[in-house]
Amino acid sequence: MTLAAPQSHTFVDPHPLECELGGELPILELAYTTWGQLAPDGGNVVWVMHPLTCNANPQAWWPALVGPGRSIDPQRHFVICANSLGSCYGSSGPTSTNPRTGTQYGREFPLITLRDVIVAFERLREHLGIDRIHLGIGGSYGGQQLLEWMATRPALFEQACVVGADLRQTPWAVALNETQRMALEADPGFASGRAGAGTRGLAAARALAMLSYRSPRAYRVKQSEADDAVAAGHRAASYQRHVGNRFTERFDPLAYWTLTRAMDSHNPARGRSSLREAFAAVAAHTLFIALEDDQLFPPAEIAASLADFPGAELVTIASEYGHDGILAHGDEIARVLARFLERNELVSRPPSWSRTASCRV
Numbered sequence: 077m078t079l080a081a082p083q084s085h086t087f088v089d090p091h092p093l094e095c096e097l098g099g100e101l102p103i104l105e106l107a108y109t110t111w112g113q114l115a116p117d118g119g120n121v122v123w124v125m126h127p128l129t130c131n132a133n134p135q136a137w138w139p140a141l142v143g144p145g146r147s148i149d150p151q152r153h154f155v156i157c158a159n160s161l162g163s164c165y166g167s168s169g170p171t172s173t174n175p176r177t178g179t180q181y182g183r184e185f186p187l188i189t190l191r192d193v194i195v196a197f198e199r200l201r202e203h204l205g206i207d208r209i210h211l212g213i214g215g216s217y218g219g220q221q222l223l224e225w226m227a228t229r230p231a232l233f234e235q236a237c238v239v240g241a242d243l244r245q246t247p248w249a250v251a252l253n254e255t256q257r258m259a260l261e262a263d264p265g266f267a268s269g270r271a272g273a274g275t276r277g278l279a280a281a282r283a284l285a286m287l288s289y290r291s292p293r294a295y296r297v298k299q300s301e302a303d304d305a306v307a308a309g310h311r312a313a314s315y316q317r318h319v320g321n322r323f324t325e326r327f328d329p330l331a332y333w334t335l336t337r338a339m340d341s342h343n344p345a346r347g348r349s350s351l352r353e354a355f356a357a358v359a360a361h362t363l364f365i366a367l368e369d370d371q372l373f374p375p376a377e378i379a380a381s382l383a384d385f386p387g388a389e390l391v392t393i394a395s396e397y398g399h400d401g402i403l404a405h406g407d408e409i410a411r412v413l414a415r416f417l418e419r420n421e422l423v424s425r426p427p428s429w430s431r432t433a434s435c436r437v
């Protein structure tokens with residue numbers, strides 16, 4: 077049978093969504109992609125959660141993981157990926173239309189948390205009639221979503237893979253995000269509140285973010301120059317400007333501000349007694365993949381916090397990229413994931429087995 081291409085959809089839920097921190101969305105819209113066929117027993121669902129600025133089509137940014145013959149294979153799996161609430165790629169966010177006014181939400185878009193994102197995903201899941209997820213997988217912000225979802229619905233996932241994310245947002249990551257928001261807010265365009273305004277601030281914010289997405293080693297490898305560049309300009313300097321400016325071609329300043337705030341809300345312990353308590357009932361076999369040289373979520377910090385997630389497995393991938401290895405090292409991530417999935421099929425044991433190990437591949 078010929079495999080159909082990934083299908084893009086929009087889920088429109090006419091029921092208002094009350095946000096955790098107050099405020100309300102009159103309706104909920106989620107852009108999502110499906111690929112493959114749902115099995116009659118519903119047992120082949122793979123839900124992919126995207127990094128901060130990616131979209132709902134994982135084949136575009138995780139081609140090594142998602143596609144025919146890959147670990148996440150639409151010939152075997154029913155693959156779903158929804159664009160995060162608050163983003164600018166089709167889901168309800170600052171750039172979408174507020175049905176109450178007929179104009180863009182802009183600054184009227186409520187402050188959202190990861191819990192709101194999961195409430196939205198839960199509505200989509202129920203709409204699709206999915207009651208179990210064979211594999212949940214997410215990178216960075218997507219990994220944070222997956223963790224919050226597991227804390228909310230501990231029996232939903234059979235297997236989980238969290239790539240480049242920690243159990244909760246760290247003070248260092250908040251500081252990086254806040255500094256980016258300061259760059260945005262320093263742009264008079266952004267401060268004016270006009271839709272789409274603030275691209276200079278957004279470029280500065282993205283350039284700043286790159287310092288945490290890459291590593292000193294990555295800059296040394298890719299941006300070193302043979303000769304002194306004082307007069308001509310440094311390669312690393314031109315790189316910073318390029319990646320900052322390029323980003324403004326595909327992302328909205330207010331959506332970026334909104335998503336970084338959502339990222340900073342990541343704390344499954346909020347309203348629960350502790351992180352350990354939040355994850356105590358999780359039934360999924362869970363794999364964490366950390367990236368060597370990750371300046372945003374260092375492997376050693378992830379390893380330490382897994383004391384609150386007994387039974388999880390940790391693999392650290394060799395990477396000079398650092399955090400952006402979540403995208404750049406898709407092949408290695410796919411290999412580690414494939415071994416994890418194979419093992420789970422061979423060793424059908426309850427997930428309470430205690431096995432926290434760290435190795436490099």
Ligand SMILES: CC(=O)SCCNC(=O)CCNC(=O)[C@H](O)C(C)(C)COP(=O)(O)OP(=O)(O)OC[C@H]1O[C@@H](n2cnc3c(N)ncnc32)[C@H](O)[C@@H]1OP(=O)(O)O
Nearest residue numbers: 129130131136137299311312314315318319322400403404
């Ligand atoms: C909606 C969506 O589009 S979602 C999918 C797209 N989004 C994403 O992939 C998320 C972010 N992406 C990334 O972080 C990166 O693309 C990665 C990690 C996937 C891969 O990165 P790399 O291949 O290592 O790219 P690298 O950082 O070397 O180069 C990025 C850009 O800087 C340019 N560049 C590199 N060095 C310099 C320099 N010294 N001066 C100026 N420009 C430079 C490259 O030519 C490239 O330009 P381009 O984007 O216009 O093609």
Ligand SMILES: N[C@@H](CCO)C(=O)O
Nearest residue numbers: 127128129130216217
């Ligand atoms: N490069 C990734 C980093 C976030 O983890 C993105 O832009 O989504």
